[in-house]
Amino acid sequence: MEEERSRAGGAAVAVDGESLRRPEEEGGRRKKGGWITFPFMAVSLLAFGLSSAGAMGNLVVYLVKEYHVPSVDAAQISTIVSGCISVAPVAGAIVADAFFGCFPVVAVAMVFSVLALVVFTLTASVRGLRPAACVPGATACEAATAGQMAVLYAGVFLLCVSSAGARFNQATMGADQFDAAADRDVFFNWYFIFFYGSAVLGSTVLVYVQDAVSWELGFGLAATIAAAGLAALLLGARYYRRPAARGSPFTGIARVVVAAARKRKIDVAAAAASGDLKFYYGPRSGDGDDDGGKPSDDDNFAPSDSFSFLNRAAVITDGDVDAADAAAPLRPWRVCTVRQVEDLKAVLRILPLWSSSIFLSISIGVQLNFTVLQALAMDRAIGRFHVPAASMVVSSFVAVVVSLGLIDRALLPLWRALTGGRRAPTPLQRIGVGHVLTVLSMAASAAVERRRLATVRAHGEAARDNPAWVSPLPAAWLVLPFALSGAGEAFHFPAQVTLYYQEFPPSLKNTASGMVAMIVALGFYLSTALVDAVRRATAWLPDNMNASRLENLYWLLAVLVAINFGYYLACAKLYKYQNFGK
Structure with a gap:
């Protein structure tokens, strides 16, 4: 699994002549599986990632601008939804393993993806499904009704169901098509390329259409893409291997x-x-x-x-x-x-190490959503082009991909050269590097926010008291914290998958990625609780970002992540590898 993740960022992908052969005829019946299935799965993978990013990538802005939800509340809602989408695939993987197998679950999930995007499109196109637009000069905008929010949340629920069935099971279904480990490695390389690539495209192209053209067109395109992915998946049905359900591990x-x-x-x-x-x-x-x-x-x-x-x-x-x-x-x-x-x-032996990574996800969850709010209050112009605030998170995805490529093609060869050909750093060492980079990322976010608020103070009370005032500080400054955060993820996330995969018993290896999903989900949920606690105990997070003290929250996160790193070091020192190097 280490190579599956570490090669995702730019590594050359190659297959040999054996793996490129078309399925052979066996006993008068076409042999199932093989690379003939890849084009169908590739389209469905890319379509699912694009459509999901098109719905989720701009959710904070959609809530603030169209549903008039206070900005911090919108960030909290987005965090909770992200947590649901992260934890749901664990349940989907269990259902597929225990009852139905991967293909039926993935197919049904893709149907739910189409339905989710149809609901989002309806909320954007049907006037009665969202509150009236703000009246210029009015003291307050019309709040959304319970019914309007219920329709929106119905779309969110369908999106969570689609993520439950497709996100992990697509990878398992693809691996099931191949006998050779080398072919499975190549498939996983492409899986992660599509995973991050679709997130980048969805968070830029579709988000730009939503911001610059119309929400209706942006969500409509996402729904069309989801439908195309479902069609591609079904067209390849006759070629897929469909292993029987094996029972819950x-x-x-x-x-x-x-x-x-x-x-x-x-x-x-x-x-x-x-x-x-x-x-x-x-x-x-x-x-x-x-x-x-x-x-x-x-x-x-x-x-x-x-x-x-x-x-x-x-x-x-x-x-x-x-x-x-x-x-x-x-x-x-x-x-x-x-x-x-x-x-x-x-x-049980690995649970302390697993728990030490939860706070990494908490800090990243806070950073992702509040960076969107920071971007809304900063200069996002590049010439005549205005970068959508939600697209700032793309720099984190790009940083992950670039860092994975550098780790695989530069840092690991350099490590081997400096250590006389000894094996690469252990998973625990790489996770530790990820912890350090996350601390630096939180400190960088605090420094950028401090500089943004300095421009607010320089323009006086009129700027501080106006939530719509935009700082002249370029939003490009937000790329630095995201670059550090993405590099940290490139170290600790693949290393965690590797650690759990190699150290878990054979009967539970399929749940290794699920352990990481649980970390992400718990991080999103607990980040919401942390922000709520900060809002109750301090005045750092008013609805007006120009009057906030967000930098204090980032400094608090930097300190807490540093303390958590000490806890991780203690767990790592006490842990003894069971299968490393085997």
Whole structure:
């Protein structure tokens, strides 16, 4: 997974002659999968990313300008929606794994994407679905009614459902089409290129159309693109491999917790001393276990001493297994294999490291939304062209792509040259670099905001008391914090995926990217809580950005992220790799 992410930013993509062959005929039937499926999936990937960015990229501005939502409240709403869109794919991946497989879930998700954009288009085109425009000179604009907000939130809900079904499952579905690991690597390279590329295009082209031409046309184009992506996906249906649903990987974890709780009164030490202690190892090689796998004889090992209270789940008691066949469990929610117990322990060991990354997402969530508000109050003109405020976040996406390319093509080769050919920095080292860059990014945001407010003060009370006053400071200054933030993400995000993928047990490797999604989602939600707490405790964040003290919030984030980095260092020092280098 490390190479899958690190090569996304500009690496050359190549395939060999074997992987370019068209599917062969096998027994009179066309072989499924292979590169013939790629054009269909590529169009659907790009279309889904474009349409989603076209809806979400300008949501703060849409709420402020068309629904007359106070600016800070609009940023909070956008943060909550972003959190929903980030966490929803975890549920979608579980549903696909456990019940339906990827293709049906992705197809239905693309339908919901089209419906979401249709609803957004209706809110922009039907006059009664949003409040009347502000009257020049009026003291207050008409607020949106509950019904108008309900229609808008219905579109947001449909967008979250579409993200749940498509975002992760598109990657899994694409990987399922290939047998060779090299081909899967190439597909993942292209997946992340389309992921970031579509975000850049959606946040620039579609956002510009919404700002400069009309909201109706901007959302309408996004809906048309989503429909084209759905059509491309369905046109390739006859070529796709469709592996059967494999069952939820979380079932085994739940069984260990339940079994350990039910056997909490068992004294493992006393049973071991008396010679009555027997652990359940499951079926031997060649015999499918109760989860459909085929464990080998190497699974016949004693459980580790860490988190020893979980070992009770694997202790065999009366009635747990079939007397005629000790490998067959009679009560799977009372006895688990030693392997299942150790799999849960592996997850528990990594949770402190996982938790240390949540605050990175909190700070980035605050930065993304408040930077849009800063841009609205700064000079965004480049000649005759005015950069949409929401498009400023594109610099973060570009920074990620450029940084990934530099890491893969320059920094890692240089590291190997300086260290005499030793292997690249460990995932924990790269995550640590990401922490440091995020601290610097928050400090840079504070410095830029300090400079913007200095221009406000220089123009006196008239500028400070006027929410519509625009600072002459170029909005291009906002690119610096985003560049640092994007570079930090290029270090810590791929390294986290790599860490979770290599350290998680085989039965849970498909959830590795889900761990990162949960970090992003929790970060967005908790950033909303943090901003609410700051608004209640201080006067830093009034609705008028020109009278705010936003720089104080950024300095607070810089300090908190620095403290969190200390917590990360402690977790990293205590953690011992289980599979690194294997």
